[in-house]
Amino acid sequence: MPLLEIRNLVTAFHTPAGRVPAVDGVSLSIERGTTLGLVGESGCGKSVTAMSVLGLVASPGRIEAGQILLDRDGRSIDLVGLPERQLRTIRGGRIGMIFQEPMTSLNPVFTVGNQVAEAVRLHQKVSRQAARARALELLRLVRIADPERRLDEYPHQLSGGMRQRVVIAMALACEPDLLIADEPTTALDVTIQAQVLELLADLRQRLGMAILLITHDLGVVAETCDEVAVMYAGRIVERAAAAALFARPLHPYTIGLLAARPEHRRAAADPLAAIPGMVPQPRDFPAGCRFHPRCPFVREPRCTAELPSLRELEPGHLVRCHYAGDLGDPATVPAEARAE
Amino acid sequence: MIHHLVRRLGLGVVTLLLISFLVYGLIRSIPGTPLTVVVSQTDPSRRLNPADLERMKAAYGLDKPWYQAYFIWLTNVAQGDLGRSISRKAPVTELISKRVGPTLALSTGSLLLTWLLSIPLGIYAAARSGRGDERAVSLVLYMLYSVPTFVAALALQVTFSLWAEGTPWELPLFGMTSGGPHAGTAAWLADVGRHAILPLICQTYVSLAWYTRFINTNLQEVLRQDYIRTARAKGAGTIRVMVHHAFRNTLIPLVTLLGLSLPALLGGSVIIEQIFSWPGMGRLFFESLRERDYPTIMGLTLLFSLLTLAGQLLADLLYAWVDPRVSME
Ligand SMILES: Nc1ncnc2c1ncn2[C@@H]1O[C@H](COP(=O)(O)OP(=O)(O)OP(=O)(O)O)[C@@H](O)[C@H]1O
Ligand code: SF4
Ligand SMILES: [Mg+2]
Numbered sequence: 001m002p003l004l005e006i007r008n009l010v011t012a013f014h015t016p017a018g019r020v021p022a023v024d025g026v027s028l029s030i031e032r033g034t035t036l037g038l039v040g041e042s043g044c045g046k047s048v049t050a051m052s053v054l055g056l057v058a059s060p061g062r063i064e065a066g067q068i069l070l071d072r073d074g075r076s077i078d079l080v081g082l083p084e085r086q087l088r089t090i091r092g093g094r095i096g097m098i099f100q101e102p103m104t105s106l107n108p109v110f111t112v113g114n115q116v117a118e119a120v121r122l123h124q125k126v127s128r129q130a131a132r133a134r135a136l137e138l139l140r141l142v143r144i145a146d147p148e149r150r151l152d153e154y155p156h157q158l159s160g161g162m163r164q165r166v167v168i169a170m171a172l173a174c175e176p177d178l179l180i181a182d183e184p185t186t187a188l189d190v191t192i193q194a195q196v197l198e199l200l201a202d203l204r205q206r207l208g209m210a211i212l213l214i215t216h217d218l219g220v221v222a223e224t225c226d227e228v229a230v231m232y233a234g235r236i237v238e239r240a241a242a243a244a245l246f247a248r249p250l251h252p253y254t255i256g257l258l259a260a261r262p263e264h265r266r267a268a269a270d271p272l273a274a275i276p277g278m279v280p281q282p283r284d285f286p287a288g289c290r291f292h293p294r295c296p297f298v299r300e301p302r303c304t305a306e307l308p309s310l311r312e313l314e315p316g317h318l319v320r321c322h323y324a325g326d327l328g329d330p331a332t333v334p335a336e337a338r339a340e
Numbered sequence: 341m342i343h344h345l346v347r348r349l350g351l352g353v354v355t356l357l358l359i360s361f362l363v364y365g366l367i368r369s370i371p372g373t374p375l376t377v378v379v380s381q382t383d384p385s386r387r388l389n390p391a392d393l394e395r396m397k398a399a400y401g402l403d404k405p406w407y408q409a410y411f412i413w414l415t416n417v418a419q420g421d422l423g424r425s426i427s428r429k430a431p432v433t434e435l436i437s438k439r440v441g442p443t444l445a446l447s448t449g450s451l452l453l454t455w456l457l458s459i460p461l462g463i464y465a466a467a468r469s470g471r472g473d474e475r476a477v478s479l480v481l482y483m484l485y486s487v488p489t490f491v492a493a494l495a496l497q498v499t500f501s502l503w504a505e506g507t508p509w510e511l512p513l514f515g516m517t518s519g520g521p522h523a524g525t526a527a528w529l530a531d532v533g534r535h536a537i538l539p540l541i542c543q544t545y546v547s548l549a550w551y552t553r554f555i556n557t558n559l560q561e562v563l564r565q566d567y568i569r570t571a572r573a574k575g576a577g578t579i580r581v582m583v584h585h586a587f588r589n590t591l592i593p594l595v596t597l598l599g600l601s602l603p604a605l606l607g608g609s610v611i612i613e614q615i616f617s618w619p620g621m622g623r624l625f626f627e628s629l630r631e632r633d634y635p636t637i638m639g640l641t642l643l644f645s646l647l648t649l650a651g652q653l654l655a656d657l658l659y660a661w662v663d664p665r666v667s668m669e
Contacts, residue, residue: 056572059470084577092575099573104566109588109664122575154664170574 001071002029003177003210004053009066009080011045011052020282022048022061024234027310030178030227032071035204035211037225037242039218039257041279045234046214050180053212054097055079055087070094071177093123096171100183102164106155112139112166113151119173138169142199161192168199175207182214197224218261222246230254233280233290236310240317250319252295252327289322296330297323341660341667345653352649356642361410363641367634368406374426374632375402400426413638422642423635425628432639435624442516443608443620446536450543451605454551459587461548462555467582469560478556485549489542493615496538511537514617539616543609554597558590565589592663599655603647 011023023045030036038046051057053068068079072094079090091097099105106115116135120126126134132151139147142165155163164184171179181200185193201224204211213225221228221242228245230238230253238251249255256275277294280286286293288304295303302322310320319325375396397403401412416423422432461477468474500511512518512535521527562568563586571585608622617623621640628636660666 054573056569088575088577090575091573097573099566099570101566105570107567107571107585107589109592109662111664118576119574122580156665167570170570173574 001074001076003032003071004212005029005067005069006049006053007067007069009049009052009068010064011048011057011061012064013061015060018283021234021285022282023052024282024285025066026231026234026236028229028236028239030210030212032177032210033204033208034226035201035213035224037221037228038212038214038231039216039221039228040231042216043279043281044231045282046231047182049231050097050182050212050214053079053180054091054095055082055084056091089123092119092171092176093174094176095178095180096174096176097180098164098167098171098182098184100186102160102167102187105167106163108155111152111154112158116151116166116169116173119170123174134173135169138173139166141172141203142166142169144169160188161196164188164192164196165199168196168203172203172207176209178210178212179204180212180214183216184213185220186216200224218257230257233285234282235290235320236318237291237320238318239310240314244314244317250313250317250324251291251321252297252324253291256294256296289320291321297327299323299328341656345656348653348656349649352652356645356649357414359645360414360638360642364410364413364634364638365406367629367632367637368409370632372632373397373402374400374634413635417642422639425633425636427628427631427633428636432635435636436621436639436643439619439621439624440606442618443606443613443622445532446539446543446612446618446620447605447608449536449540450547451601453540453544454547458548458551458555461552462559462590463582463587465552465556466559466563466586467578469556478553481549481552484545485553487545489546489609489611490615492545493538493542493612496541500538511535513538516619535616539612539618542612542616555590555594558593559586562586562589592659595658595662596655599651599653599658602651602654603644606647607644 006026006028009023009026010021013020013022026045026049028036028038028049038049040046048057048061052063055063057063063080066080069076070079070090079087082090106112110118113132113135116138117128117131120131120134121128124131136147136151139150144150144162144165150158150162150166155166158166168184179200184200185196188196197220200211200213203209213220215221225242228238228240228242229236230245230251232253238245238249238254240250245254246258249258253275260275275294280290280293286304288302288306289295289298289308292298292303298304299322306322308320308322310318312318313325321327375393394403401409404412413423422436424431425435428435461481465474465477497513500509501513504510516535517528517531518535521531559582568581568585571581576585606621607625608618608620610622610626612618613620613622614626624636625640627633628640
């Protein structure tokens with residue numbers, strides 16, 4: 001049984017302008033102790049997927065369908081529809097989460113020690129002193145220099161990298177089975193990014209937890225992930241072991257993403273080097289394959305009319321494309337550009 | 341911070357001097373003097389003979405040009421002497437100290453009530469934002485906010501004095517006591533309490549509506565912050581998120597407000613004190629203005645300006661106290 005299995009998750013926002021299906025039938029699974037990379041362009045629904053797992057989708061959003069099954073001591077519980085009281089024990093207890101914005105993710109009016117200790121005391125009946133001692137231990141675990149002093153400092157006295165370490169310490173307070181990291185390094189500068197990623201990889205080994213790593217950066221995925229899921233316009237379009245995906249991407253979108261990586265940009269003659277066109281907004285997702293307006297391999301009428309299913313083309317390698325494995329030659333000019 | 345406080349104090353003293361100077365000039369330029377007003381009040385048919393008028397003018401320093409008189413007043417103030425009231429024949433300090441109590445009773449009572457009610461109401465409204473009950477509460481508060489004080493006072497007086505006459509709900513219309521029990525006794529306290537109910541309601545409802553809205557709006561802003569999401573992801577429940585994480589952050593603008601409301605605490609409400617014949621500072625100010633009682637007006641002006649300055653300093657200190665990002669160095 002996987003640690004976490006998401007089945008056909010649909011999460012939509014009911015705005016005055018209409019229904020916004022940000023996550024539209026996502027299925028994923030994460031095995032214990034492994035790292036799953038969730039990649040995709042901005043706005044494709046990665047964060048909403050993560051927030052759905054924690055039951056923290058902000059109003060007017062709502063999980064409308066699907067299951068989120070968590071393995072809890074050999075019993076599988078569905079987080080969708082779980083009462084708030086029980087969800088609270090999962091949040092920060094079984095599943096920890098860290099966010100993209102380290103500068104603003106800590107409460108400015110409480111000390112670091114106070115906030116880390118709170119993460120402990122929310123889930124364990126321990127004394128203040130014990131929680132503080134545990135907080136100190138956690139700050140050491142995430143390798144914050146001079147942790148005794150940091151305990152009594154406020155977030156504004158810490159650098160971005162250090163604040164992110166504090167957020168990680170909080171997320172790890174109860175030794176969760178799963179850590180969701182939503183673009184944990186995007187806001188940090190390059191050297192700090194590398195340090196934080198290295199810390200996460202190291203912590204995963206030491207604590208044996210699984211990580212759901214959300215990122216734009218395929219380079220990060222290549223270095224740290226066991227499995228990869230590629231998301232486009234609210235859906236998973238490709239899922240595979242990281243090695244297989246990088247060796248042989250099957251979906252045209254993944255092919256495009258890989259070709260758009262900075263180290264490949266030099267070969268700019270390649271028509272896929274940057275994917276032309278815009279990410280569609282959830283309110284006007286195109287019919288048929290959602291990638292078809294930007295796909296260089298699009299074939300009428302099937303691609304524009306029929307929704308491709310997620311099929312297992314090779315063992316463990318799933319792809320949502322009618323012609324994956326048999327794409328033929330790319331059009332030199334993609335559909336969207338042709339239309340103009 | 342210390343530097344900032346010192347600067348603010350220096351600026352405050354300058355402002356104080358400027359205000360008192362301007363106010364002095366202004367009241368002296370209003371037609372009528374304390375003498376003409378006093379005399380015409382005591383006996384309109386009698387006209388003061390010119391020689392007497394001159395003598396009285398000299399006695400009160402009214403024969404000198406106003407800027408000269410101002411400096412005499414200032415010198416006296418520097419020596420701790422606020423002068424004597426012209427129309428009331430008593431030292432200004434004594435007049436003020438008699439009126440401070442009643443005003444403080446109303447204003448602190450009102451402030452306490454406002455805070456006690458608006459904080460839970462504001463938190464509740466923010467937590468239930470957009471739902472039916474929150475909209476109902478907000479609508480009622482908004483309507484209250486738009487009712488003018490004198491209308492509310494009238495409505496209260498009609499309800500509790502006319503309609504409730506003879507029932508246990510009847511409340512006194514005017515004044516602070518019925519004059520029966522001796523001051524300081526429990527019966528006297530109860531009597532004052534009964535007299536205070538209507539003015540207290542009158543003085544509270546607007547600020548209650550305003551504060552609730554202020555807290556609600558600020559909380560909603562705070563609830564959008566990333567650290568609130570972090571707190572939820574840690575497993576904090578709604579109440580803990582609202583009270584511990586979010587409200588603690590709204591305290592920052594709130595204490596600033598508390599500092600700034602310090603002068604109003606002693607100033608009292610002219611309208612309410614006038615309508616309910618409450619013997620407080622607001623009325624004293626109003627009456628001394630009508631009587632052109634320069635020393636009392638100046639004494640009160642000085643006091644309110646000082647309080648405004650103190651309030652600003654208090655706001656700064658409280659601000660530094662609740663927001664760790666502001667350091668005291
Ligand atoms: N509160 C909301 N109200 C309405 N729509 C929302 C709301 N939050 C998110 N969405 C919609 O959901 C879509 C997916 O958002 P999400 O934050 O999951 O994207 P993402 O993949 O995490 O992007 P990024 O890489 O920029 O973080 C967005 O296109 C947005 O239109
Ligand atoms: S289904 Fe068609 S349009 Fe969609 S990715 Fe495959 S080839 Fe391109
Ligand atoms: Mg996101």
